[in-house]
Amino acid sequence: MELTKETQIHMLKRMWTIRNFEIKVMEVHKAGEFVGPAHPYIGEEAVAVGVCSALKDTDYIAGNHRSHGHPLAKGGSIKKAMAEIYGKVDGYCNGNGGSMHLADFSVGILGESGIVASSVPVATGAGLASKLRKKDFVSVVFFGDGASNQGACHESMNLASIWKLPVIFVCENNQFAITTSYQDSVAVDNVSDRAPAYNMPGVLVDGQNVEAMHEATAEAVKRARNGDGPTLIEGLTYRFEDHSLGLGRVTKGEYRSQEEIDKWKERDPIDIHTKKLIERGTLSESECKEIENNSIEEIEEAVNFARNSEFPKPENLFDSMWANPIPKP
Amino acid sequence: MAKIGVIANPSAGKDIRRLVASGRLISNQEKANIISRFISGLLSKGVRDFYFMPDKSGLCKPAIENYRDQININFLDTKFYDGPEQTLIAASLLNDIKCDCILVLGGDGTNRLVAKKINKIPLIPISTGTNNAFPLMIDPTIAGIATGFFVNLLRGKKKYLIRNPYISVKVDENEKDIALIDLAISKQNFVGSKAIWDPEMLEELFLTKSSPLSIGLSSIGSRVLSTNKNKGLRIIFGQQGKLIYAPIAPGLISTLKVKHWSYMNPDEIIKIEKLSGTIALDGEREIEIFGNNKIEISYKKSGPYIIDIIKSIKQDNLSQN
Ligand SMILES: Cc1ncc(C[n+]2csc(CCOP(=O)(O)OP(=O)(O)O)c2C)c(N)n1
Numbered sequence: 168m169e170l171t172k173e174t175q176i177h178m179l180k181r182m183w184t185i186r187n188f189e190i191k192v193m194e195v196h197k198a199g200e201f202v203g204p205a206h207p208y209i210g211e212e213a214v215a216v217g218v219c220s221a222l223k224d225t226d227y228i229a230g231n232h233r234s235h236g237h238p239l240a241k242g243g244s245i246k247k248a249m250a251e252i253y254g255k256v257d258g259y260c261n262g263n264g265g266s267m268h269l270a271d272f273s274v275g276i277l278g279e280s281g282i283v284a285s286s287v288p289v290a291t292g293a294g295l296a297s298k299l300r301k302k303d304f305v306s307v308v309f310f311g312d313g314a315s316n317q318g319a320c321h322e323s324m325n326l327a328s329i330w331k332l333p334v335i336f337v338c339e340n341n342q343f344a345i346t347t348s349y350q351d352s353v354a355v356d357n358v359s360d361r362a363p364a365y366n367m368p369g370v371l372v373d374g375q376n377v378e379a380m381h382e383a384t385a386e387a388v389k390r391a392r393n394g395d396g397p398t399l400i401e402g403l404t405y406r407f408e409d410h411s412l413g414l415g416r417v418t419k420g421e422y423r424s425q426e427e428i429d430k431w432k433e434r435d436p437i438d439i440h441t442k443k444l445i446e447r448g449t450l451s452e453s454e455c456k457e458i459e460n461n462s463i464e465e466i467e468e469a470v471n472f473a474r475n476s477e478f479p480k481p482e483n484l485f486d487s488m489w490a491n492p493i494p495k496p
Numbered sequence: 497m498a499k500i501g502v503i504a505n506p507s508a509g510k511d512i513r514r515l516v517a518s519g520r521l522i523s524n525q526e527k528a529n530i531i532s533r534f535i536s537g538l539l540s541k542g543v544r545d546f547y548f549m550p551d552k553s554g555l556c557k558p559a560i561e562n563y564r565d566q567i568n569i570n571f572l573d574t575k576f577y578d579g580p581e582q583t584l585i586a587a588s589l590l591n592d593i594k595c596d597c598i599l600v601l602g603g604d605g606t607n608r609l610v611a612k613k614i615n616k617i618p619l620i621p622i623s624t625g626t627n628n629a630f631p632l633m634i635d636p637t638i639a640g641i642a643t644g645f646f647v648n649l650l651r652g653k654k655k656y657l658i659r660n661p662y663i664s665v666k667v668d669e670n671e672k673d674i675a676l677i678d679l680a681i682s683k684q685n686f687v688g689s690k691a692i693w694d695p696e697m698l699e700e701l702f703l704t705k706s707s708p709l710s711i712g713l714s715s716i717g718s719r720v721l722s723t724n725k726n727k728g729l730r731i732i733f734g735q736q737g738k739l740i741y742a743p744i745a746p747g748l749i750s751t752l753k754v755k756h757w758s759y760m761n762p763d764e765i766i767k768i769e770k771l772s773g774t775i776a777l778d779g780e781r782e783i784e785i786f787g788n789n790k791i792e793i794s795y796k797k798s799g800p801y802i803i804d805i806i807k808s809i810k811q812d813n814l815s816q817n
């Protein structure tokens with residue numbers, strides 16, 4: 168497989184969108200413009216972007232609590248995502264969901280959930296739908312190292328394997344579940360080591376390398392579309408920021424050292440990719456800078472869109488509770 | 497007292513070849529078990545000083561727990577590094593303390609990294625990787641006994657060492673890297689997940705050895721030419737070529753068209769220009785190259801030593817009679 172220039176540039180753009188989106192979210196959260204938790208994805212952008220750039224719009228993804236990056240990588244609307252985080256009516260769930268609920272079926276985003284590991288069976292169900300309806304879409308779920316220990320995760324992988332479902336399980340091993348190191352909570356050394364127990368291939372990939380994530384996903388997609396069943400991909404990555412905004416008591420130094428954080432920041436996924444594009448002559452330094460600047464502008468527009476949108480009205484709270492009309496089975 | 501280094505790569509044997517080929521998975525429990533068995537062999541020969549590369553997975557832990565009171569445990573200070581960088585740092589630290597030999601757990605790729613930093617320190621490479629043309633398929637207990645016998649009585653005796661050749665590559669006159677078994681030039685324009693498995697992408701291949709029993713790119717060599725201990729092999733692929741098939745990854749038997757093949761004499765410099773893509777070292781894409789790069793490839797005889805486990809163990813057996 169070769170990587171086209173378009174794909175290489177697209178990946179840089181999407182990573183900058185996510186990075187600057189998250190920087191902005193942190194800034195406006197600090198300024199008190201919205202309330203509630205939000206989990207920054209900074210440092211892990213190459214996982215979402217590498218995976219989603221190997222998918223079609225008709226393929227599905229599902230995320231978790233740390234899921235601003237996944238829908239943006241899949242091509243979701245930046246404005247609607249920001250408005251949802253602000254809790255405004257123009258947001259993805261009319262402002263009823265917030266940071267952990269950015270769903271957009273039109274580009275294959277099934278949604279996210281704050282219940283750790285709960286999206287894993289959801290995406291597995293989408294895989295079952297693909298198989299039962301004889302469609303060729305694949306379904307991808309992003310979950311953490313912490314989530315990988317949940318029953319729902321094991322059950323889904325087992326089911327997906329015995330039914331040979333077109334599901335790709337993407338474990339974003341950012342090495343911590345809040346403050347617990349995966350070394351202390353995952354009984355094997357790599358989450359991907361568990362794959363043989365589900366009788367599926369498991370691959371350990373450098374999660375800071377967007378092209379490596381893309382390539383592994385492209386191969387897993389081929390396998391899934393071919394009817395050969397699921398794959399478990401572990402992207403080894405690192406969360407550069409705190410677990411969640413507004414959790415002042417969980418500070419950096421208590422469970423990981425500054426040296427460790429600094430070491431990982433040297434492996435910034437955007438820097439790694441930018442350096443490659445310049446070396447190859449795909450883009451010049453100033454063209455890369457332009458991509459960064461454009462994304463800042465784009466995010467600024469999204470924030471203004473969110474600020475100018477209204478809060479939902481209390482009387483509309485139950486409007487989106489049920490599908491309307493309720494579809495026949 | 498003999499000092500024994502241990503470098504075990506916790507990520508060996510986990511890459512994309514589990515997905516695109518049928519690469520085996522050696523669990524880290526098994527890697528830890530291999531270290532324990534190796535140490536038991538050495539202990540039976542009274543060797544006690546060990547220098548471990550620390551790793552987050554704790555591959556050395558079981559060995560240390562089993563033999564806590566019997567061995568002297570030292571950890572190399574590799575700071576916050578992990579991955580390939582950590583292996584390189586650990587190898588140069590072992591070189592600095594002049595350790596007597598190094599157990600390396602990994603595949604061809606891990607051994608390549610260690611070989612870059614250790615001068616003449618002999619290796620005991622035990623296979624836990626995917627393509628394993630360099631490491632030995634041997635029980636670590638026996639390797640431990642043989643190594644113990646070697647460091648006690650045979651140290652410095654050339655007869656019990658095997659010197660391996662290597663391939664060096666320069667890009668635009670800068671020493672760039674080495675390969676222990678195979679160097680391939682691939683059309684693939686990015687490093688990505690590193691492994692090589694698509695035969696259509698291969699442009700050229702350089703080998704230090706090829707046995708009919710090898711798996712991986714080196715398997716191609718013995719299918720066109722009988723190997724010569726003192727020479728490397730060069731193979732060029734192309735549309736109008738001889739059709740052969742070879743197991744280029746575990747469970748993956750590919751058809752290839754070989755246009756040209758020849759031996760490489762030691763130190764002969766082969767110049768390559770106008771190719772773009774990637775250079776793969778021991779099965780892993782590592783270096784991106786462009787049409788304007790000048791590549792120089794040569795076969796060298798003065799590569800890493802490994803302990804001749806079979807000769808050493810035979811000598812040990814004789815010494816007991
Ligand atoms: C079922 C459940 N248990 C506990 C929590 C509290 N919680 C929120 S995030 C989190 C850690 C998740 O870690 P991981 O899966 O590694 O994802 P990461 O935050 O590292 O991206 C926990 C325990 C929850 N939301 N849901």
Ligand SMILES: [Mg+2]
Nearest residue numbers: 311312343344
């Ligand atoms: Mg985590």
